[in-house]
Amino acid sequence: MGARIAVAVAAWLVGLATAQGEGPIVLRDVTARTGIGFRHTDGSSGRRYIVEYVASGLATFDYDGDGLIDVYFLNGRPLPGTTADVPPRNHLYRNLGGFRFKDVTEEAGVGDEGFGLGVCIGDYDSDGHPDIYVNNFGPNVLYRNNGDGTFRDVTSRAGVGRGERVGAGASFLDVDHDGHLDLFVANYIKFSYDMHAPLTVAGLPAYRGPQQYPPDANNLFRNNGDGTFTDVSQASGITAHPGSGMGIVSADYDNDGSTDVFVLNDNARNFLFHNDGAGKFSEVGLASGAAYNLYGQETGNMGVDAGDYDHDGLLDFFVTTYHKELPVLFHNLGGGLFEDAALSAGSGQGTLRNVKWGCGFVDFDNDGYKDIFLGLGNLDDNIQLRDDTITYEDRPVLLRNLGNGRFANVSDSSGDGMQVKSVARGVAFDDLDNDGRIDVVILSSRRPPVILHNQSATGNHWLQIRLRGVKTNRDGVGARVKVVAGDLTQIDEVLSGRGYQSHFGSRLHLGLGKRDRVDRIEVRWIGGGTDVLENLPVDRLIAITEGTGHPTEERADEHVAL
Amino acid sequence: MSEEPRSEGPSDSPLAGGPLPRPEAIPSPHAAVTVESVTGEAREVARRIIERFPEEPDALAVVAAERALSGKTDEAAACWRKCLTLDPRSAEAHHGLASAAMEKGDHAEAARLARKALELNPSLAGAARLLANALLLSGQFAEAAAVMEKEVRREPRSAEAQFLLGEARLQMKQYEKAIAPLERAVELLPNYTQAYYSLAAAHTRLGRADKAQQYREKFKVLKAKSQAEGREWSRKYEDLGTVRRGVAMIYRFAGNVYQAHGELKEAERHWQRAAAHDPADAACRHALAVLYQQQGRIPEAIPIVESLRQIEPASAAYPLALGGLYADSGRPEAAEAALKEACRLAPDDSQGYAALALLYLTTDRKLPEALALARKAVQLRPTAMNYALLAGACQRNADLPGAVAAIKEALQREPGNQQYRRMYEQFKTQP
Numbered sequence: 001m002g003a004r005i006a007v008a009v010a011a012w013l014v015g016l017a018t019a020q021g022e023g024p025i026v027l028r029d030v031t032a033r034t035g036i037g038f039r040h041t042d043g044s045s046g047r048r049y050i051v052e053y054v055a056s057g058l059a060t061f062d063y064d065g066d067g068l069i070d071v072y073f074l075n076g077r078p079l080p081g082t083t084a085d086v087p088p089r090n091h092l093y094r095n096l097g098g099f100r101f102k103d104v105t106e107e108a109g110v111g112d113e114g115f116g117l118g119v120c121i122g123d124y125d126s127d128g129h130p131d132i133y134v135n136n137f138g139p140n141v142l143y144r145n146n147g148d149g150t151f152r153d154v155t156s157r158a159g160v161g162r163g164e165r166v167g168a169g170a171s172f173l174d175v176d177h178d179g180h181l182d183l184f185v186a187n188y189i190k191f192s193y194d195m196h197a198p199l200t201v202a203g204l205p206a207y208r209g210p211q212q213y214p215p216d217a218n219n220l221f222r223n224n225g226d227g228t229f230t231d232v233s234q235a236s237g238i239t240a241h242p243g244s245g246m247g248i249v250s251a252d253y254d255n256d257g258s259t260d261v262f263v264l265n266d267n268a269r270n271f272l273f274h275n276d277g278a279g280k281f282s283e284v285g286l287a288s289g290a291a292y293n294l295y296g297q298e299t300g301n302m303g304v305d306a307g308d309y310d311h312d313g314l315l316d317f318f319v320t321t322y323h324k325e326l327p328v329l330f331h332n333l334g335g336g337l338f339e340d341a342a343l344s345a346g347s348g349q350g351t352l353r354n355v356k357w358g359c360g361f362v363d364f365d366n367d368g369y370k371d372i373f374l375g376l377g378n379l380d381d382n383i384q385l386r387d388d389t390i391t392y393e394d395r396p397v398l399l400r401n402l403g404n405g406r407f408a409n410v411s412d413s414s415g416d417g418m419q420v421k422s423v424a425r426g427v428a429f430d431d432l433d434n435d436g437r438i439d440v441v442i443l444s445s446r447r448p449p450v451i452l453h454n455q456s457a458t459g460n461h462w463l464q465i466r467l468r469g470v471k472t473n474r475d476g477v478g479a480r481v482k483v484v485a486g487d488l489t490q491i492d493e494v495l496s497g498r499g500y501q502s503h504f505g506s507r508l509h510l511g512l513g514k515r516d517r518v519d520r521i522e523v524r525w526i527g528g529g530t531d532v533l534e535n536l537p538v539d540r541l542i543a544i545t546e547g548t549g550h551p552t553e554e555r556a557d558e559h560v561a562l
Numbered sequence: 563m564s565e566e567p568r569s570e571g572p573s574d575s576p577l578a579g580g581p582l583p584r585p586e587a588i589p590s591p592h593a594a595v596t597v598e599s600v601t602g603e604a605r606e607v608a609r610r611i612i613e614r615f616p617e618e619p620d621a622l623a624v625v626a627a628e629r630a631l632s633g634k635t636d637e638a639a640a641c642w643r644k645c646l647t648l649d650p651r652s653a654e655a656h657h658g659l660a661s662a663a664m665e666k667g668d669h670a671e672a673a674r675l676a677r678k679a680l681e682l683n684p685s686l687a688g689a690a691r692l693l694a695n696a697l698l699l700s701g702q703f704a705e706a707a708a709v710m711e712k713e714v715r716r717e718p719r720s721a722e723a724q725f726l727l728g729e730a731r732l733q734m735k736q737y738e739k740a741i742a743p744l745e746r747a748v749e750l751l752p753n754y755t756q757a758y759y760s761l762a763a764a765h766t767r768l769g770r771a772d773k774a775q776q777y778r779e780k781f782k783v784l785k786a787k788s789q790a791e792g793r794e795w796s797r798k799y800e801d802l803g804t805v806r807r808g809v810a811m812i813y814r815f816a817g818n819v820y821q822a823h824g825e826l827k828e829a830e831r832h833w834q835r836a837a838a839h840d841p842a843d844a845a846c847r848h849a850l851a852v853l854y855q856q857q858g859r860i861p862e863a864i865p866i867v868e869s870l871r872q873i874e875p876a877s878a879a880y881p882l883a884l885g886g887l888y889a890d891s892g893r894p895e896a897a898e899a900a901l902k903e904a905c906r907l908a909p910d911d912s913q914g915y916a917a918l919a920l921l922y923l924t925t926d927r928k929l930p931e932a933l934a935l936a937r938k939a940v941q942l943r944p945t946a947m948n949y950a951l952l953a954g955a956c957q958r959n960a961d962l963p964g965a966v967a968a969i970k971e972a973l974q975r976e977p978g979n980q981q982y983r984r985m986y987e988q989f990k991t992q993p
Contacts (some may be wrong), residue, residue: 199799202597202601202804202805203596203597203601203805211792212793286782287778292759294732295729295760296755296759326699339767343701343703343733344703344733346701351667353667388633388636388637406701
């Protein structure tokens with residue numbers, strides 16, 4: 001009875017707040033009650049090594065298969081000049097439901113003490129349990145999920161350690177349609193401590209940019225199907241293109257059935273690696289229009305997400321950038337071409353003031369159109385001393401998709417969660433309480449994270465889909481899904497690694513507006529066949545198993561509504 | 563450094579009604595130059611000028627510039643607002659406030675203020691560009707295009723104006739219409755990297771793959787060059803030098819204000835200090851050179867113009883000026899060398915030839931060469947003055963008919979010029 005009253009009071013409060021000027025999207029800051037005690041460190045001592053400001057990403061995924069999405073934070077180990085009594089390490093928080101989390105790092109065995117930068121999730125051995133790949137400054141780590149709540153470090157056996165390099169984003173993908181997840185690992189720059197030199201700007205200590213260090217090539221590891229990988233960076237055509245890699249996303253931008261790779265480069269042109277279907281890549285960034293912003297300028301590119309924001313059946317890319325630079329919205333024109341639609345779409349509103357990092361195409365109000373969320377925060381903790389228009393900590397920005405190709409900045413009318421300042425780096429988006437609304441986790445540099453609970457009360461319908469590959473990779477990474485509900489047709493793709501060096505959204509989420517049935521779902525498995533399902537109910541999580549042609553309803557262990 | 567200013571003590575200028583400079587305002591030439599010390603100097607320049615001219619919008623503009631340079635956008639905006647209370651029709655103040663609004667990401671406000679600045683002064687440098695950018699960022703593409711259409715009519719040789727017009731049209735998806743201004747932009751500025759990118763985009767949208775590829779290739783070449791330059795700049799970045807360049811600008815602005823109020827000693831001191839801070843600041847050196855020339859301080863003008871020649875080695879204007887200065891100071895060989903350099907740098911400009919001819923004539927040397935040079939000057943620019951020079955050269959080379967013919971041409975162009983008339987009369991009566 002007490003709980004019911006609490007729920008009613010909370011709902012009344014939400015309604016009251018809405019009446020007082022909140023829009024359809026409401027994000028509440030619930031960090032304090034999550035029990036998450038993680039505090040990020042970037043290893044800094046004041047020397048301002050370049051690797052400090054690029055840390056770190058995070059992952060949201062269901063590691064234990066209980067139907068609740070868990071959170072894995074990367075962390076930075078102490079760099080020269082600083083020490084720590086207790087070495088900082090990555091932390092895994094198990095979702096207990098009701099926005100309560102428990103630190104299970106120790107028992108899960110995933111507390112890597114390296115300098116964590118990027119992370120991706122994928123079931124590389126198709127055993128039904130998602131594995132973790134951590135891209136570090138220093139040796140990388142592949143954690144194999146044992147399926148019992150624990151992981152084992154299998155890096156050495158798998159051969160994906162990659163040595164002493166500065167990592168960035170990472171992504172599992174099946175490059176050659178053999179049913180095994182391969183691994184793309186982006187690298188930032190070539191760096192060693194002896195290459196570091198202090199820098200001042202306007203007399204104040206500042207970080208050096210990537211252009212002052214040699215670029216580094218990325219890596220592609222082919223999955224041999226026996227728990228080991230082979231480095232095919234050279235043979236695949238990847239090595240020929242060294243850059244200053246940051247966020248990456250692997251997605252089929254040209255609808256040819258093969259997963260391509262979009263690699264952002266910091267202060268340099270982006271690489272769009274087109275996959276020929278056999279795992280050979282051509283770099284087509286400039287010709288496709290995805291290398292530069294609308295003015296042909298290289299920007300300080302940070303995070304990237306892929307999604308079809310305008311329902312034209314083509315995946316677009318949203319790219320976050322440095323302060324005083326507009327984020328880039330690469331609108332997919334078809335035929336392998338993109339145009340930066342940032343001005344015409346209004347997708348940079350409210351963002352020029354700071355550096356932009358984690359981002360996502362996310363339908364927060366379930367109206368059927370993907371909105372854009374960006375985490376903001378500066379590199380330099382003293383930035384305000386040399387430019388009073390910029391702050392180190394900053395509020396995030398939420399751009400609501402108006403359904404006409406344009407976005408509106410609704411940050412000020414979308415709940416108290418949008419007022420919370422952080423020094424955002426990785427940002428992840430998933431439904432943490434299985435209420436059909438996507439929540440937000442922000443990794444804040446040198447600070448505790450921020451957890452935002454989506455309490456949008458729109459009455460819109462939704463559908464979440466979890467794919468289960470049989471012949472193809474187990475989690476359906478790279479599979480293309482088309483969902484038709486009345487007049488609304490949406491596409492989505494299961495991605496591994498996205499945003500700012502992070503991972504989220506393994507479970508697809510589609511808002512449906514007021515449509516209360518889904519007419520048809522098509523799933524095109526990567527390198528496999530196509531499954532078609534028709535006439536489906538909404539407001540639930542379903543699983544689609546490859547080749548069965550029918551869904552099963554997934555139930556979480558707990559569904560807690562406020 | 564010899565360019566370090568010295569304390570001048572109390573000013574004896576009748577206009578010097580304000581407080582005297584405090585001793586700490588004048589940096590010691592032996593003090594270590596640090597970012598802190600030079601930014602402190604800039605603050606002091608701003609403090610003194612506003613103390614001296616508290617109700618003067620130009621002085622407030624100096625303070626606003628200093629505040630903006632220090633990253634204090636709000637304080638800069640406050641200065642501009644005060645400017646507006648003193649002069650509500652100040653285009654510069656509206657422009658300054660528009661810039662501050664842009665810095666803060668308030669594009670609608672920036673557009674409103676920039677539009678007002680442009681209304682008040684349609685030729686205010688940068689105002690149309692600022693307005694167009696603010697409109698583009700606000701998604702008002704047609705309005706941005708209209709602003710730039712007007713601007714390219716006013717400044718048809720501005721590559722940036724042409725480029726922005728092209729960009730606005732691209733945003734309006736008027737790809738065909740975007741091409742003309744973008745092509746004009748690269749005509750005016752053949753290394754305009756971004757314009758080639760936009761041209762490639764326009765042709766791509768129009769399905770002209772070959773043309774797009776052609777522009778893309780050009781873009782690639784230019785981009786590779788600019789990236790290499792960017793890396794080099796980044797590698798060589800020197801914080802103190804960068805800060806000093808900004809501080810030099812503040813000194814120069816302040817010098818201009820003192821000059822406008824007739825306080826030439828203060829103006830000179832500020833420009834000198836600007837020159838000391840920024841070895842590449844041409845504007846402050848130009849101001850000093852003009853001042854010295856006006857005051858007949860030729861020996862002081864010469865090294866300043868020499869430094870300008872080093873800063874802008876491709877400009878013929880400085881060797882030309884040096885020719886005159888060396889000639890005035892009795893150094894004909896140096897003058898000759900400078901003027902030959904001017905002719906080499908600007909072979910299609912008559913001024914160098916005319917000045918060199920005049921030098922030979924006035925020093926009574928190389929008279930046949932003087933005649934040839936005068937003819938060249940006339941050929942390039944048949945003005946009354948060049949014809950008069952030619953007449954003089956003919957006369958000195960004993961070509962009286964030629965002298966008469968040339969001076970008649972000069973008179974035809976300037977019938978009221980008494981000097982030409984006297985020359986004509988003199989040549990006519992000579993045997």
